[in-house]
Amino acid sequence: MTVLTTAGAALASTLFTAPGAHAADSDITFSNVVINKGKPIVLGTGTQIEVPLTYTVKTKAKLDDWWVSVYRGTLDGSETVLASGWIQWNCRQSAAGGYTYYDCDESLQVDPDQLAGSKKLVNSDATIWKTSGTAIKIGGSYDTDLLSYTTRLKRASVIASADASPEPVTKGKPITVKGTLKRANWNTHRYDLYGAQKVTLQFKAAGTTTYTNVKTISTTSAGALQTTVTAVKDGTWRWYYAGNSVTGAYATSGDYVDVR
Numbered sequence: 001m002t003v004l005t006t007a008g009a010a011l012a013s014t015l016f017t018a019p020g021a022h023a024a025d026s027d028i029t030f031s032n033v034v035i036n037k038g039k040p041i042v043l044g045t046g047t048q049i050e051v052p053l054t055y056t057v058k059t060k061a062k063l064d065d066w067w068v069s070v071y072r073g074t075l076d077g078s079e080t081v082l083a084s085g086w087i088q089w090n091c092r093q094s095a096a097g098g099y100t101y102y103d104c105d106e107s108l109q110v111d112p113d114q115l116a117g118s119k120k121l122v123n124s125d126a127t128i129w130k131t132s133g134t135a136i137k138i139g140g141s142y143d144t145d146l147l148s149y150t151t152r153l154k155r156a157s158v159i160a161s162a163d164a165s166p167e168p169v170t171k172g173k174p175i176t177v178k179g180t181l182k183r184a185n186w187n188t189h190r191y192d193l194y195g196a197q198k199v200t201l202q203f204k205a206a207g208t209t210t211y212t213n214v215k216t217i218s219t220t221s222a223g224a225l226q227t228t229v230t231a232v233k234d235g236t237w238r239w240y241y242a243g244n245s246v247t248g249a250y251a252t253s254g255d256y257v258d259v260r
Helices: 010-015
Strands: 002-005 028-035 041-043 049-059 063-072 085-096 099-110 128-137 142-155 157-165 174-185 190-193 198-205 212-218 224-230 235-241 255-257
Touching (some): 028 063, 049 085, 049 128, 063 099, 142 174, 157 235, 174 198, 174 235, 198 224
Parallel strands (some): 041 142
Antiparallel strands (some): 028 049, 049 099, 063 128, 128 142, 157 174, 174 190, 174 224, 198 212, 198 235, 235 255
16 A cells, blocks of 8 residues: 655655646556545535545556546646545556556545645635546656546535424424534635525334435525424434535434334
């Protein structure tokens, strides 16, 4: 296993000092890029996560190093790169037709408050990010390819103070379910109340494993959720927010209510 981080890694020092991308070297190509198993990357505030990354390098040249970057902007030195480091867990090597292939399994280390080049995420970064592949040849020359693969970055959501009460409850009586929807604010590095969003109340009957939708309501301008249902049988209540193009989904852990 090779561990690559921004501290002292040849990869990182080259990435931030190399000139902009140029025409691809036909002897080196990147393919089969998949980030986060094809799902959007969802980030909160102040907590580093590891995002899985897989790709293939095909080369006739002998390489000293290589990597895939996720970025916004133009590759001219001013771009924002979505990583503070890389972990290269494994690159399986094979050969065919005069080419060497590296099938790589890695992780991007992503911290919203500490991106590459001492940058931080801002709310406008919740959008589609592009990718590039860079290979360093033995001897120091390099090749950077602009790749077609993209990934979407979303701001994390959370439903706080979720509660179903009373517990226990008499059959036929009302159950009140509450909660508060919040969303990560990368500009201020905190979670803010998130209003005017549709959130679904779900129920899982005791002895079953599947939640079913009961009703959908909208949060108030202050992000508050509250609704009432009739107690029929024992089970677990939870809120589910499906998210949107810039916000990740969230489901509460569930609150069990005993109906007597």
